Amino acid sequence: MRLAVLLASALVAGCTLATSPAPESPAPRGLTPDGEGLQPAGTDLRIDFGRAQxxxxxxxxxxxxxxxxxxxxxPECGAGLVTAAYWPNGLTLNFTQGDFTGWVVTEPGLATAGPLAVGQLPPAVAMEETTLGREFERNGVWALVEDGSPEISALWSGTTCFFR
Known part of the structure; x- marks a missing residue:
């Protein structure tokens, strides 16, 4: 009888372990900047302009x-006092009065929606000559091709007082 109880207990314990949910895989990391803010990887949720810093x-x-x-x-930005948070991957987020108002990408590796990326050749589009070089816009994302370079050197959308 005692052996039957031990076997039954082991069987129940084994069933419980077998039906336990598998550990969840880690959430995807990364994001894609676009003309309205940021799109986190692996979700339909967004971080749009206007969100709290x-x-x-x-x-x-x-x-x-x-x-x-x-x-x-x-404090000397044309948009007023701007706070900028810089990440080592070349992403800068700009905030005005505590709200997310823009982003800038200045290093290769972080592609925007479209896709556009720093270090790639620009698509065949009409470009506007500016004091910084040649600029173009695609779906709310601006790109800069500096004079003397064939590649995109910066991408941005929204408030852009900081380039690093």
Whole structure:
């Protein structure tokens, strides 16, 4: 009888373990900047312009797996006082009055919706000559091709007072 109880207990314990849910895989990391803000990888949720600075910085820190390398303020921007959070991958997020108002990408590796990426050749589009070089826009994302270079050197959308 005692053996039957032990076998029954082991069988129930084994069934319980077998029906336990498998551990969840980690959430995807990364994001795609676009003309309306940021699209986190693996979700339909968005981080659009107008969101609160602290929440945006926390979310992007989780998505990129690291905090910003620096947070700086520029009172001399044409848009007013702008706070910028810089990540080592070349992403800068700009905030005005505590709201997410723009982003800038200045390093290869982070493609935007479209897709456009720093370091790639620009598509065949009409470009506007500016004091910085040649610029073009696609779906709310602006790109800069500096004079003397055939490749895109910066991408941005929204408020853009900071380039690093």
């Amino acid at each position: 602290d929440g945006v910085i926390d979310a992007v820190t989780r998505l990129l797996g690291q905090p910003p390398a620096d947070i700086t303020r520029n």
